[in-house]
Amino acid sequence: MKIGIDIDDTIVDFFEDFLSFCNEDLKINLGMEDLIERGFWNLLGSREKMLNILKKYIDSGRIYERNVFEDFLQVFEELNKEQIFLITARSYDKPKKTKEFLKSKIKNFNSDIYYSQNHPEGTKLAICNDLGIDFMIEDGPNEAKLCAENGIKVFLLDKPWNRKIFHENIIRVNDWKDFLSKFKEMKNGN
Numbered sequence: 360m361k362i363g364i365d366i367d368d369t370i371v372d373f374f375e376d377f378l379s380f381c382n383e384d385l386k387i388n389l390g391m392e393d394l395i396e397r398g399f400w401n402l403l404g405s406r407e408k409m410l411n412i413l414k415k416y417i418d419s420g421r422i423y424e425r426n427v428f429e430d431f432l433q434v435f436e437e438l439n440k441e442q443i444f445l446i447t448a449r450s451y452d453k454p455k456k457t458k459e460f461l462k463s464k465i466k467n468f469n470s471d472i473y474y475s476q477n478h479p480e481g482t483k484l485a486i487c488n489d490l491g492i493d494f495m496i497e498d499g500p501n502e503a504k505l506c507a508e509n510g511i512k513v514f515l516l517d518k519p520w521n522r523k524i525f526h527e528n529i530i531r532v533n534d535w536k537d538f539l540s541k542f543k544e545m546k547n548g549n
């Protein structure tokens with residue numbers, strides 16, 4: 360099976376440090392409630408402002424010092440028996456830096472990374488369609504909804520910021536272990 364996997368807050372703990380960076384750099388005081396209310400891309404009021412601070416955060420190198428979720432590491436060996444494609448909105452990544460980072464953290468990791476911002480359509484959905492992805496694993500509400508509405512099944516990792524999203528193509532999972540058991544059920548045709 361071809362599985363698409365988001366990176367930030369799906370594999371890597373991202374938002375907490377990114378919010379701290381925004382607060383330090385812009386001398387503001389954003390919290391989780393702002394993220395829940397406005398969503399990641401509207402956090403600072405416009406997509407352009409978000410892209411600017413995201414670029415600054417990536418340039419600072421802090422994004423390459425984050426941790427990979429422990430439960431992901433525990434299921435990775437099983438997951439890696441399938442065809443895995445990482446699909447991310449992480450723009451301005453330095454060449455190969457994210458791949459090097461993930462290789463350093465995840466044993467036997469060698470999947471290719473696809474950047475939605477580099478695709479002419481700018482969406483993860485477009486990459487899923489190009490690659491013929493069977494399903495996506497994601498935490499972001501907007502990308503999950505777009506994929507689901509266009510016939511791509513999504514396993515949505517439950518997070519405070521995606522609890523208003525429901526769709527028949529979305530299967531909500533509590534964590535990576537929950538994903539693995541639901542995935543096995545799906546494979547066995549249950």
Ligand SMILES: [Mg+2]
Binds near residue numbers: 366367368369498499
């Ligand atoms: Mg994400």
